[in-house]
Amino acid sequence: MLENRIRNKTLQNKIMSADEAALLIKDGMNVGTSGFTPSGYPKAVPLALAKRVETTGEKIKIGLFTGASVGDELDGSLSRSKIIRKRLPYQTNESLRKYINDGECEYLDMHLSHVPQYAQYGFLGKLDLAIIEAVGITEEGGIIPSTSIGCSPTFIKIAEKVIVEINTSQPLELEGMADIYIPNDPPHRKPIPITKVNDKIGTPYIPCDVNKIAAIVVTDIKDNVRPLAPIDDISKTISGHLIDFLEHEVKVGRLPKTLFPLQSGVGSVANAVLGGLLESSFENLLCYTEVIQDSMLDLLDSGKALFASGTSITPSEEGLIRFKENINFYKDKIILRPQEISNHPEIIRRLGIIAINTAIEADIYGNINSTNIMGTRMMNGIGGSGDFTRNAYISIFTTPSTAKNGDISSIVPMVAHHDHTEHDVMVLITEQGVADLRGLSPKERAKLIINNCAHPTYQPMLKDYFERAQKSKFKHTPHMLSEALSWHDQFIKNGTMKRLP
Numbered sequence: 484m485l486e487n488r489i490r491n492k493t494l495q496n497k498i499m500s501a502d503e504a505a506l507l508i509k510d511g512m513n514v515g516t517s518g519f520t521p522s523g524y525p526k527a528v529p530l531a532l533a534k535r536v537e538t539t540g541e542k543i544k545i546g547l548f549t550g551a552s553v554g555d556e557l558d559g560s561l562s563r564s565k566i567i568r569k570r571l572p573y574q575t576n577e578s579l580r581k582y583i584n585d586g587e588c589e590y591l592d593m594h595l596s597h598v599p600q601y602a603q604y605g606f607l608g609k610l611d612l613a614i615i616e617a618v619g620i621t622e623e624g625g626i627i628p629s630t631s632i633g634c635s636p637t638f639i640k641i642a643e644k645v646i647v648e649i650n651t652s653q654p655l656e657l658e659g660m661a662d663i664y665i666p667n668d669p670p671h672r673k674p675i676p677i678t679k680v681n682d683k684i685g686t687p688y689i690p691c692d693v694n695k696i697a698a699i700v701v702t703d704i705k706d707n708v709r710p711l712a713p714i715d716d717i718s719k720t721i722s723g724h725l726i727d728f729l730e731h732e733v734k735v736g737r738l739p740k741t742l743f744p745l746q747s748g749v750g751s752v753a754n755a756v757l758g759g760l761l762e763s764s765f766e767n768l769l770c771y772t773e774v775i776q777d778s779m780l781d782l783l784d785s786g787k788a789l790f791a792s793g794t795s796i797t798p799s800e801e802g803l804i805r806f807k808e809n810i811n812f813y814k815d816k817i818i819l820r821p822q823e824i825s826n827h828p829e830i831i832r833r834l835g836i837i838a839i840n841t842a843i844e845a846d847i848y849g850n851i852n853s854t855n856i857m858g859t860r861m862m863n864g865i866g867g868s869g870d871f872t873r874n875a876y877i878s879i880f881t882t883p884s885t886a887k888n889g890d891i892s893s894i895v896p897m898v899a900h901h902d903h904t905e906h907d908v909m910v911l912i913t914e915q916g917v918a919d920l921r922g923l924s925p926k927e928r929a930k931l932i933i934n935n936c937a938h939p940t941y942q943p944m945l946k947d948y949f950e951r952a953q954k955s956k957f958k959h960t961p962h963m964l965s966e967a968l969s970w971h972d973q974f975i976k977n978g979t980m981k982r983l984p
Contacts, residue, residue, distance in 0.1 A: 485498075485649070485701065487619070487655065488618065488619040488620070488649050488651070488655065489619065489620050489649060489699065490619065490620060490621055490622045491620055491621070491622055491623070491624050491693060493693070494620060494624065494693060494696060494699060495699075497696055497697065497698055497699045498699045498700075498701060499698050499699070499700065500531075500700070501527035501528050501530065501531035501700045501702065502531045502534075502535070503698070504528050504531070504646050504697075504698035504700050505528050505531035505532040505535055506535075507612060507644065507646065507697055507698060508528075508532055508543065508545065508612060509543070509611075510542060510543045510544060510545075511544065511545070512545050512546070512611040512612055513545065513546040513548065513607070513608055513609060513610050513611050513612075514545050514546065514547055514548070514610075514611065514612045514613070514614060515548040515549070515602065515610050515612070515613045515614075515634060515637075515638035515642060516529075516547070516548070516549050516553065516557065516613070516614045516615070516638070517549075517550070517614070517615040517616045517617075517628065517629075517631065517632075517633060517634075517635040517638075518549050518550055518551070518552075518553035518554070518557065518616070518631055518633055519549075519550035519551045519552075519553075519631040519632065519633035519634075519773070519774070519794050519795035519797075519822060520551055520552050520553075520575075520631065520709075520749060520774055520795050520797040521552065521553060521554035521555075521575075521706055521707050521708055521709055521797065522629075522630040522631040522706050522708070522795045522796060522797045523616050523628060523629040523630040523631030523632075523633070523653075523706065523795065524549070524553035524554055524556075524557050524616060524631070524706075525556075525557060525614040525615065525616050525646070525648045526554065526556035526557065526616070526648065526650075526702060526704040526707075527556075527648055527700050527702035527704060528614055528646055528648060528700055529556055529557045529560055529561055529614075530556050530560055532560075532561065532564075532566065533560035533561055533563070533564040533566065536564045536565075536566055537564055543566050544565075544566065544567070544568035545561075545566060545567065545568055546567075546568055546569040546570075546571075546607075546608075547561065547567050547569070547570050547571075548570075548571055548572075548598070548602065548607065548610070548634070548638070549571075549572070549573075549633065549634065550595070550598070550631065550632070550633020550634040550635070550794070550795075550822050551572065551573040551595060551633060551773075551795075551822070551866060551867075552573050552574050552575040552576065552863065553574075553576075554576075554706065554707035555576060555578070555707055556704065556707060558570075558574055558576035558578070558579040559576050559577075559578045559579065562576065562578040562579040562581075562582040562588070563578050565582075565587065567579070567582070567588050568588065568589065569588065569589040569590070569591065570583070570588055570589070570590050570591070571590070571591035571592075571593055571598070571607075572591060572592065572593035572594075572595060572597075572598045572864065573592070573593070573595065573863060573864035573865070573866050574590075574863060574864060575709075575863045580861065580862070580863075583861050584860050584861055590861060592854060592861070592864040592865055593864075593865070594826075594865060594867070594869045594870055595773070595822050595826050595866060595867040595870060596822065596823060596826035596827055596828065596867065596870040598634055598822070598823075599634050599636075599637040599665075599821065599822065599823040600823065602634065602637050602638065602641060603637050603640070603641060603668065604668070609643070610638060610641050610642045610643070611642065611643055611644070612642055612643065612644050612645070612646065613635075613638040613639050613642035613644070613645045613646070614645075614646045614648065615628070615635050615638070615639060615645060615646070615647055615648065615689075616628070616629050616647075616648045616650050616653070617629060617647050617648065617649055617650070618649070618650065618653045618654070618655050618657050618658060619649065619655060619658060620647065620649070620696075620699075621688050623693075624691050624692070624693035624696070625686070625688030625689060625690055625691060626639065626645075626647060626688060626689040626691050627657070627658050627661070627687070627688045627689075628657075628661050628663075628688075628689060628819070629650055629653040629657055630653060630657065630706060630795065630796045630797075630819075631794060631795035631796070631797075631819070632661055632663070632794045632795070632819050632820060632821050632822065632825075633794055633795065633821070633822050634821070634822060634823075635689055635821070636663050636665050636689045636690075636821045636823075637665065637821070637823070639689050639690075639691050639695075640665065640690075642695065643695070644695055644696075644697040645691060645695045645696050645697065646696075646697060646698045646699075646700065647696060647698070647699045647700070648699075648700045648701075648702055649699060649700070649701045649702070650702050650703065650704065651701065651702070651703045652702075652703045652704065652705045653706075654807055654810055656810045656811060656814065657810070658687060658688075659687050659814060660687075660813075660814055660817060660818065660819050661687050661688070661689075661818075661819045661820075662683045662684060662685045662686075662687070662818050662819070662820050662824075663685040663686045663687070663688065663689050663690070663820075663821060664684045664685030664686075664820070664821065664824055665685075665821065665823070666823065674829070675824065675827060675829055675830055677824070677830050677833070677834075678833065678834075680744050680769045680770070680771050680790050680791075680792050680834065681769075681790045681792070681818065683818065685820075705803075706803065708797065708798065708799060708800050708802075708803050709797075709799070710799055710800065711750075711751045711754050711776070711777060711799045711802075712751035712755075714755040714758060715755075717883050717914045718751075718752055718755035718756060719755070719759065720914040721752075721755075721756055721881050721883070721912055721913065721914050722755060722756045722757075722758070722759025722760075723759065724912050724913075724914075724916060724917050725756055725759065725839070725879065725881065725912055725917075726759055726760065726763045726765075727917070728879075728910065728912070728917050728919070729742060729763075729765070729837075730763075730764075732877070738837075740765070740766075741765070741766065741767045741768060741769075742765055742768060742837060743769075743834065743835040743836065743837050743876055743877075744769040744770060744771040744834050744835070744836050744837070745757070745760075745768060745769070745770045745771070745772065745836070745837050745839065746770070746771060746772040746773070746831075746836050746837065746838045746839065746840075746871045746875070747770075747772055747774075747776075747778070747779070747839045747840075748774075748839065748840040748841050748866070748867075748868055749773070749774050749776070749797070749866065750841060752841050752881065752882075752883075753776070753839065753840070753841055753881075754776045754777055754778045755778070756839060756881055757776075757778040757779065757782075757839065758777075758778035758781060760778075760782060760787060761778075761781055761782065761785060761787060765787065766786075766787055767787075767788075767789055768782060768787055768788040768789065769788065769789060769790055769791075770782070770788055770790070770791035770792065770793070771791075771792045771793075771825075771830070771831075771834055771836055772791070772792070772793050772825070773793055773794050773795065773822065773825055773826060773866075773867045774793055774794070774795050774796075774797045775791050775793045775795065775796045775797065775798070775817060776797055776798055776799075776802070777798045777799050777801075777802040779791050780798060780802055780805065780806060780813070783813065783816050783817075788816075789816070790816050790817075790818075791816065791817050791818075792817070792818045792819075792820060792825065793817070793818075793819060793820070793825055794819060794820055794821065794822045794824075794825040794826070795819070796817070796819070822867070825867075826867045826870040826871070827870075828870065828873070828874040831870065831871055831874040831875060832874045835876035836871060836874070836875045836876060837875065837876060837877050837879070838868075838871035838872055838875035838877070838878045838879060839879045839881065840853070840868040840871065840872060840878075840879070840880055840881075841853065841868075841880065841881055841882060842880045842881070842882040842893070842903075842911075843855075843856065843862065843882070843893070844882070844891075844892075844893045844894070844895055844898050844899070845880065845882065845893065845894055845895075845898065845908075845911055845932065845936070846894070846895050846896060846897050846898045847894065847895075847896060847928070847929040847932050847933055847945060847948075847949060848905050848925050848928055848929055848932075848960060849905040849908045849911065849918075849920050849928050849932065850897075850898050850901050850903070850904055850905050850908070851880055851898065851901075851902055851903035851904075851908055852898040852899060852900045852901065852902055853865060853866075853868055853880075853902045853903065854900060854902050855899065855900035857899055857971050857974065857975060858899025858900045858968070858971060859899075859900075865902050868902070868903065869902065869903065872903050872907045872908065873903075873907045875909075877909055877910060878903075878907060878908060878909045878910070879909065879910040879911075879912060880903070880908055880910070880911050880912070881911075881912045881913070882911075882912075882913055883913060883914060884913040884914060884915050884936060884937060884938035884941075885938045885940070885941075889938070889940060889981075890974065890978060890979040890980060890981065891974060891979075891980055892937065892938060892940075892941040892944075892945075892970065892980050893913065893938075894913070894932060894933070894936055894937040894938070894941065894945065895970050895971070895980075896945070896948050896949075896952075896962070896963075896966065896967050896968075896969075896970065897962065897967035897968055899968060899971045905920075905925070905928065908920060909921050911932060911936050912936070913936040913937075913938075915935060915936050915937065915938060915939075916935035916936060917935060917936075918931045918932045918935045918936050919931075920932075925959060925960040925961075926953070926958075926959075926960075926961070929949050929961075930949075933945045933946055933949065940981065941980070941981075944982060948963070948966065949961065951963065
């Protein structure tokens with residue numbers, strides 16, 4: 484019943500169709516939406532806007548700001564209708580990716596913890612409109628978010644107008660899972676009072692001036708969650724190497740038996756790697772991360788993990804059903820926070836997070852490319868990996884040692900795009916082994932990465948490059964610039980990095 488979801492009676496007069504609400508979106512606007520991964524993002528109004536443009540031929544271009552990636556109803560429909568002028572800070576949609584790489588949409592790839600600050604400080608310009616998915620609105624006008632928080636609190640705070648999508652497919656039992664806290668701006672900013680993963684420091688709703696709410700749209704469109712690939716042998720091997728590494732850290736006294744709180748990146752590989760902890764001896768684990776995927780639900784279900792804090796719940800379709808069916812169980816074990824808090828360097832450093840993220844490629848000195856294929860083709864974006872990597876107690880990157888059926892080596896002389904520098908990357912893991920880079924000089928790192936992480940097909944080529952590079956005049960970080968990116972160039976020309984006869 485809508486009375487249970489829209490408890491402020493005066494706001495019930497703002498209920499309208501998605502088509503009517505979409506008329507509030509004008510050419511040239513900046514629009515901020517809820518959503519962090521394909522979770523908790525608006526669906527009905529973006530679809531109505533795309534339909535309006537396609538049927539009328541009206542020319543509308545907007546700046547679209549979100550928490551991270553969102554579902555096809557938002558990114559896909561607006562890309563195919565050529566509506567997005569500028570997009571930030573992260574995406575995973577095939578249509579949008581093509582739109583960006585074809586040069587039709589300006590794309591700003593950002594550290595996710597920075598987005599709320601950029602918006603709040605006015606660095607991104609005026610925010611005309613916020614479109615927020617919610618499960619309900621309180622008597623005072625507070626917005627009860629659905630399956631993600633992301634940037635919603637900041638967008639609601641600074642937007643001139645707000646459209647709320649009340650999604651009845653999202654369980655009302657989500658109320659109470661959110662913990663909304665927005666830091667003050669400098670110079671009035673105070674320490675964020677989180678000292679434990681399960682600390683609650685804010686409100687269970689997003690404060691909102693009721694006079695800002697221009698429209699309420701009722702919908703039942705479900706989150707367009709992504710399937711997770713089956714856990715393959717390579718992912719299992721990488722996970723095994725990770726567990727061996729963590730067990731060694733416990734043995735030498737650098738970690739307790741319960742470890743420190745875990746962060747894991749997004750996607751099938753990250754889910755598989757974290758899922759390996761189910762078979763490990765570790766217990767009473769804690770997670771302080773961005774996205775709660777199937778493997779974290781598995782850890783909570785098994786009792787291996789006690790609590791998880793994030794900004795989004797993004798399981799597979801099967802995982803989403805399990806989450807909804809057991810929501811009261813998870814409600815006591817999950818907190819959803821604004822991404823400014825879930826990804827905040829202060830808290831990551833204080834809690835001693837073990838950060839586990841995935842790489843597209845790594846070079847022999849430990850630099851990581853996590854965004855651009857062959858240096859120029861945007862894949863998804865840096866996401867929150869930088870927030871966690873630079874501030875973690877231990878920062879770990881995982882990647883299969885090859886891609887494209889072995890025609891690409893994920894270990895190269897020099898990455899084609901730098902996202903995480905050698906200064907921030909502590910451990911690199913492939914199915915071949917582990918390279919613990921802590922305390923090593925560049926040449927020491929190169930030898931370890933080549934020997935432990937590179938695929939046997941490419942090891943001789945990497946050793947040959949490194950040996951010849953050391954004969955150059957300057958020997959601290961030996962490179963031959965004429966050859967450093969030749970592997971990528973050869974792949975572009977010949978479809979393989981392997982040496983041709």
